[in-house]
Amino acid sequence: MILTQNLSKRFENFQAVDKVNLSLAAGEVLALLGPNGAGKTTTVRMLTSILRPSEGWAKVAGYDVVKQPDQVRASVGVLTENHGLYNRMPAGDYLDFFGQIYNLKPAVRKSNILELLERFGLIAEARKPIGEFSKGMRQKLALARALLHNPPVLLLDEPTSAMDPESARLVRDAIINLRSEERTIIICTHNLAEAEELADKIAIIRHGRIIAQGSSAALKARLLGAAEYELRLATPLDGYKPKLPSGATLTSSGPDWVRYHVDNAQQMNPVILHDLLEQGLPVVSLQEVPRSLEQVYLQAINSPNEADIHYVE
Amino acid sequence: MLNSLRMALVITRREVRDQFRDWRIVFPIITLTIVFPWLMNFTARQAVGFVARYNAPIVAARLIPFLLMIVGFFPISVSLVIALESFVGEKERHSIEPLLVSPLTDRQLYLGKLLAAMVPPLAASYLGIAVYLAGVFIQIGWRPEPVLLVQILVLTTVQAILMVSGAVVVSSQTTSVRAANLLASFIIIPMAFLIQGEAVIMFWANYSVLWWIILALIVVNGLFIRTGLAYFNREEMLGRELDVLKPGWAWETFKHEFIGQAHSILDWYRLEIPEALGKMLLPTIVMVLSIAIGAYAGTVLAKDFPLPPKLLVLSKLNQGFIEGLDALRFFSAAGVSSVWLHNLRVVVIATFLGIFSFGVLAVLVLILPLVLISYVAANMALAGSSPILFLLALVLPHGILEIPAIILAGAAILSLGATPTAPADGKTIGEAFLLALGKSTKVVVGVVVPLFLGAALIEVFLTPRIAVWLLAR
Numbered sequence: 203m204i205l206t207q208n209l210s211k212r213f214e215n216f217q218a219v220d221k222v223n224l225s226l227a228a229g230e231v232l233a234l235l236g237p238n239g240a241g242k243t244t245t246v247r248m249l250t251s252i253l254r255p256s257e258g259w260a261k262v263a264g265y266d267v268v269k270q271p272d273q274v275r276a277s278v279g280v281l282t283e284n285h286g287l288y289n290r291m292p293a294g295d296y297l298d299f300f301g302q303i304y305n306l307k308p309a310v311r312k313s314n315i316l317e318l319l320e321r322f323g324l325i326a327e328a329r330k331p332i333g334e335f336s337k338g339m340r341q342k343l344a345l346a347r348a349l350l351h352n353p354p355v356l357l358l359d360e361p362t363s364a365m366d367p368e369s370a371r372l373v374r375d376a377i378i379n380l381r382s383e384e385r386t387i388i389i390c391t392h393n394l395a396e397a398e399e400l401a402d403k404i405a406i407i408r409h410g411r412i413i414a415q416g417s418s419a420a421l422k423a424r425l426l427g428a429a430e431y432e433l434r435l436a437t438p439l440d441g442y443k444p445k446l447p448s449g450a451t452l453t454s455s456g457p458d459w460v461r462y463h464v465d466n467a468q469q470m471n472p473v474i475l476h477d478l479l480e481q482g483l484p485v486v487s488l489q490e491v492p493r494s495l496e497q498v499y500l501q502a503i504n505s506p507n508e509a510d511i512h513y514v515e
Numbered sequence: 516m517l518n519s520l521r522m523a524l525v526i527t528r529r530e531v532r533d534q535f536r537d538w539r540i541v542f543p544i545i546t547l548t549i550v551f552p553w554l555m556n557f558t559a560r561q562a563v564g565f566v567a568r569y570n571a572p573i574v575a576a577r578l579i580p581f582l583l584m585i586v587g588f589f590p591i592s593v594s595l596v597i598a599l600e601s602f603v604g605e606k607e608r609h610s611i612e613p614l615l616v617s618p619l620t621d622r623q624l625y626l627g628k629l630l631a632a633m634v635p636p637l638a639a640s641y642l643g644i645a646v647y648l649a650g651v652f653i654q655i656g657w658r659p660e661p662v663l664l665v666q667i668l669v670l671t672t673v674q675a676i677l678m679v680s681g682a683v684v685v686s687s688q689t690t691s692v693r694a695a696n697l698l699a700s701f702i703i704i705p706m707a708f709l710i711q712g713e714a715v716i717m718f719w720a721n722y723s724v725l726w727w728i729i730l731a732l733i734v735v736n737g738l739f740i741r742t743g744l745a746y747f748n749r750e751e752m753l754g755r756e757l758d759v760l761k762p763g764w765a766w767e768t769f770k771h772e773f774i775g776q777a778h779s780i781l782d783w784y785r786l787e788i789p790e791a792l793g794k795m796l797l798p799t800i801v802m803v804l805s806i807a808i809g810a811y812a813g814t815v816l817a818k819d820f821p822l823p824p825k826l827l828v829l830s831k832l833n834q835g836f837i838e839g840l841d842a843l844r845f846f847s848a849a850g851v852s853s854v855w856l857h858n859l860r861v862v863v864i865a866t867f868l869g870i871f872s873f874g875v876l877a878v879l880v881l882i883l884p885l886v887l888i889s890y891v892a893a894n895m896a897l898a899g900s901s902p903i904l905f906l907l908a909l910v911l912p913h914g915i916l917e918i919p920a921i922i923l924a925g926a927a928i929l930s931l932g933a934t935p936t937a938p939a940d941g942k943t944i945g946e947a948f949l950l951a952l953g954k955s956t957k958v959v960v961g962v963v964v965p966l967f968l969g970a971a972l973i974e975v976f977l978t979p980r981i982a983v984w985l986l987a988r
Contacts, residue, residue, distance in 0.1 A: 216762075220629065247753065250616045252612075252615050252616060252749045253750050253753070254752055266685055272618050273618075275616055275617060275618045276618040278616070280612075280613070280616045282609075282612045282616070283612060284609035284612065285609070286605075286608070286609040286610035286611065286612050286613045287610065288529075288533060288610060290533055290536040291529075291532075291533065299525065299529050300613070300617070302522075302525045303522070303525055303526075303614075303618070304618065305522075305618070344613075347613065359985045360787070448900060480805055489706060
């Protein structure tokens, strides 16, 4: 649904986006992460045929972003970084205006507008001028505008910024629903927990280049190393150092717990458990030590050498 | 086409509704529609009463149509403000991006904005005219000639289109409303001159001239709209955040076009000049045709405004003429440089005028000497003298070089001036202009300047002697 090959954009002497390769199927969600000015918005603008790539190519919903810009724009719904709403216009009229621009028939327009206003809890505010809306309401209205024409591709820039927790949950649930409707979604966000929750794939962009890309789990494995596991025991160790089989490395231990690294957890964890039980240690639980996407992100972004960072996939 | 217009009207409807929600727009429109025509009615009534006392009804007869024109013009001045704000205002408020990512085509978006800026002030203008006409009819029983009314309505409309199309070009090419307002001087000042000119025509009561003004404005409107569409660029609109002067980049762009692939002057003349001349074929043809039309106009003028025959006795050119010139030190390097620099000065002035008139004024300036030559030659013919002899003696010797120089200079300036109307090919208006400047300068420096120098040498050292040799016999 979204395919890019060496997609690049240069503004005079500044390389804003450098050889970005993305491949997203229908129903996949990609979170595009990166510091401000990394090239996220420029990438999105190329995918909406507003900016012309300097090099490479991109196809969105099967259309070439350079050769078929009108079809591309008709196939995407975009939540822009700045919402760009018309303050003097009532919310309902605003959506109706965009419905006309997207060439929706009056009946479809009306039902889509009602459905979206209902979904985002704005139905009671439909006649109010947008200038009277709170930040969160504006964000929801802008998102409704992006969804109005039922696009197969959604490009969402900070979809839950400025929202209260309840509204943010509502929007996240809406995105999950959209994914289940087989829509392809790119989310640009600084909210890493949200990215981890919503995205099938994560792409981290720095200085215009994608420096890491893959599922959250794969990125963790590649950038943070082998997973760490923690064993909790029913009785204190009292200074006893459990012996681990080869392939597992003890990393730390406490009064009633030990942590270790293992390369192949599926094969090794049963062996380790068996050995420890044979040593007479009463194991209560075994679990992977949780690692956050934030660690992955910081590791990637702060790495001094881009060559050290692995592409996944 | 119809669908395109329908989509453009979606934009127009929204913007017009939005304008009517803004009291800062509504208030001046209502004032100029109702109060101003009433004021003009009052003025007309007072003027009629005043001039009647001094038995000068002609003043009132001229004043009332003039006020009709003014009543039509004032409300459309609001359109300038709306149009200047159209793109850049939305850019400043960040509301342009949702429109740019929509499937609206550039043409639909542009046309929609153009109409939105034009419709309310123009409607107010028509209403103002109606109020004024109703007032003067009720008060003094004056009714305009139907042709004059049509002229005023059409003139008001094309003036509104002119201001709006010019202002929309400015709005789509700037990054802030402030910059757009500053650049609006390039619209306001010519409009002020135009209105002054029209005022003279209205008091002169030679209303048929208004048709020529209307025709000229329609051409300029077409050029402005074409320019606006050619350089409407979604990428530039979002990508450019600041209008910064980049002298280094500008110089490099110009230099790259001026020098091209040449490594030496010989290379430049062998590769670059022929290529540049080849690209100017169309403007060269336009110049040749303009000269032909100018020459014809000269002959027509000669019939309408003949010169006294005693001024056309060329046999007076004798040895004394040469001695007179010699006494003025005409036959010297100073004489050559004087003639040469005069011609170059004309090219510079024509370039300046051409840049601000899509090249049109440059063509007029450059063909003027040829119109005069044709006028004198036609007068010679009318007086029974030989125009051929006149041309052979006084024009042809240096004209062999000077006329081609004029044609090429005109073509170069026309090509430069018409740059905004040419397809942009992804370039910004500034970049396209610098490239055209490089190309035109190449032709002027490489061909026109040497031709003028050769012509000046001939004009100083040969033409007077040939003239005396041919005419004094």
